[in-house]
Amino acid sequence: MSSNASPLPLDSVIPRPTVVRPGRGSFVLDGDTTLAGDSAACDWFRRHVGAAVGLPLRESEHADITFLIAPEEIDAPEGYRLDITEHEIRIRAHDEDGAHYAAQTLRQLLGADAWRAAPTRRGPWRLPCGEIEDRPRFSWRGCHLDLARHFMPKREVLRFVELLAAHKLNVLHLHLTDDQGWRIEVPGLPRLTEVGAWRKDSQLGAGPEAGRTERPHGGYYTGADLAEIVSYAAEHRITVVPEIDVPGHCQAAIASYPELGNEPHRQLDVWTGWGISEHVLNVEESTVEFFCRVFDHVLSVFPSPVICVGGDEVPTDEWERSPRCVRRSRQLGLSEPAKLHGWFLRRIIEHLHASGRRAIGWDEMLDSGESLPAGSIVASWRDEQGGVRAARAGYDTVMCPEQRVYLDHRQAAGSEEPVPVGFVNTLEDVYAYDPVPAESPSALSRRVLGAQAQVWTEHLDSPSRVDYAAFPRLCAFAEVAWSSTAVRDFSDFRTRLTTEHLARLTAFGVQFRPLQGPLPWQRRPGVPGKPR
Structure with a gap:
């Protein structure tokens, strides 16, 4: 094992901080370095970075590195100030979130080897002197991970949590149920996971030439698994x-x-195809009660103030064909069976809101035939106009348009992209996105809570495929969600990415897509896609 080289530049951090003031010299982290503070x-x-650098980082009353929660000095929520001199490091943060982001910044400045699980070289380790002042642009900096189409082992979800936190993202949206799989154990309803x-x-693959894997697939998370994920995410300041x-x-x-369906005497299989199944829930009171029971369990496992109810892509054909659903819509005073969509969502949302949580759903909620309960949040995925409509109607919104931030979409137009689906969405395309539409007045922009990248997994059937789709585009998205537009510049970002950050990802074990294109073993020859 060799010793440390020169310290990294203070401005090599991703996402880019609000203010960077480089200084002269470096702080040396070694076996005598001590740590203290009033922050988690x-x-x-000590636990994560100390393990990587192989140093004890003992606690001391007069420590070399000090973390301090000081909202009276740092007025921006999640903000922090980092001062590095040759003799000490001082972190002042508005709150625990800000202190954690300061720790993540220090880890980046220690270099790629600080992203490993165990030490690979001896110190001393050097940090560049200077000052960083930092705060996020948006409060919602999310990433959606689809676990329903392809199950991901718990250890890989925990690893994904670490990667989000390393990029100062703070929401992990877990898509736990869909036509192709139910991933959450619910006490008293064993068939949800048994079947x-x-x-x-x-x-x-996708399109008319798609084939079959001819291999069973599945898996689910127990209550203990999900509680562990929630706890681990909280340690990393992620909801x-x-x-x-x-x-x-x-x-x-x-x-x-x-009995939840519209043809209760017909036994369906869990769907093996991609797309939108025609089979939807019936709207009997017993079905509403069934899902209120499911959501009550969800509330007991997830302390998140926001719970997602979906609400997207709801075909109404079964309701329109079903005499039972037609009668039900008339009993409820609805003008047509299609409006059962909004009625069902309202019942579930009201149940969540009565429990002290807020509901978020996809932007089809705005077309569902019912006004949404106050406090609902709209995730604008079909384009940005859903978010604009939501804001004008008085709802908060999270911007996640598929044309801009869907990371399962292809990264280049060439034939070498594995399973090329959706729009071409390059690293630069993601970086250029602004979650506040240019045409929206400032009053509407206050309704934009933030942005969320989406990782759908129909064609991402392994953790390595998720890595390939997400990185490094998720690094670009993190800067969109965190950094002020005043400090964002793609050329500068690409330099930081290529000179320092890809090495960090490599050390962590991320199987990202190289900027020049996929490696031979990252391609999927013969698996058809469906480009748009």
Whole structure:
């Protein structure tokens, strides 16, 4: 093991801080360096970074590195100030979130080897002198991870949490249920996981030439698994927002309990294809009660103030064909069965709000035939106009348009991209996105809570495929969500990415897409896509 080289530049951090003032000299981190403070970030830095650099970072009353929660000095929520001299490091943060982000910044400045799980070289370790003042642009800096289409082992979800935190993202939206799989254990409803968590095989690729894997797939998370994920995420200052999608995208639930469907005497299988299943929930009071029971369990596992109800892509054909649903819509005073979509969502949202939580759902909620309960949040995915409509109607919104921040979409127009689906969405395209639409007045922009990148997994059937789709584009998105527009510059970002940050990802073990294109083993020759 060799010793440390020169310290990294103070401005090599991703996402880019608000203010960077480089100084002269460096602080030396070695076996005598001590640590103290009134923040949980102190313990996080000792456990995670200390393990990587192989130093004890002992606690001391007169410490070399000090974390201090000081809202009277740092007025921006989640903000921090980092001062590095040759003799000491002082971190002042508005809150625990800000202190953690300061610790993440220090880890980046220690270099790629500080991202490893165990030491690979001897110190001393050097940090550049100077000052950083930093705060986020948006309060919601999210990443959506689809676990329903392809199950991801718990250890990989925990790893994904670490990667989000390293980029100062603070929301992990877990898509736990869909037509192709049910991933959350619910006490008293065992068939949801005995049946709904497994499918016979999977569609391979997209478009008319798609094939089959001819291999069963499945898995689910116990309550203890999810509690562990939530706890681990909280240590990394991340809120886990669970999604139970209703009243569409429910074929796995209907396969488990046929009485939830509109043809209760027909036994469906968990769907093995991609797209939108025609099978939706019926609207009997018993079905509403069933899902209130499911959501009550979700509330007991996830302390998140926001819970996702889905609400997207709900075909109404079954309701319109079903005499029972037609009668039900008339009993409820609705003008047509299609409006059962909004009625069902309102019942679930009101249940969540009565429990002290806020509901978020996809922007089809605005078209569902019902006004949304006050406090609802709209995730604008079909384009940016959903968010503009939501803001004008008085709802908060999270911007996540598929044309800009869907990371499962192809990264180049060439034939070498594995399973090329969706729009071409390059690293530069992601970086150029602004979550506040240029045409929206400032009054509307205050309704934009932030932005969220989306990782759908129909064609991402392994953690390495998720890595390939997400990184390094998620690094660019992190800067969109965190950094002020005044300090953002793609050329500068690309320099920081290529000279320092890709080495950090490599050390962590991320199988990202190289900027010049996929490596031979990252391609999927013969697996068809569906470009747009």
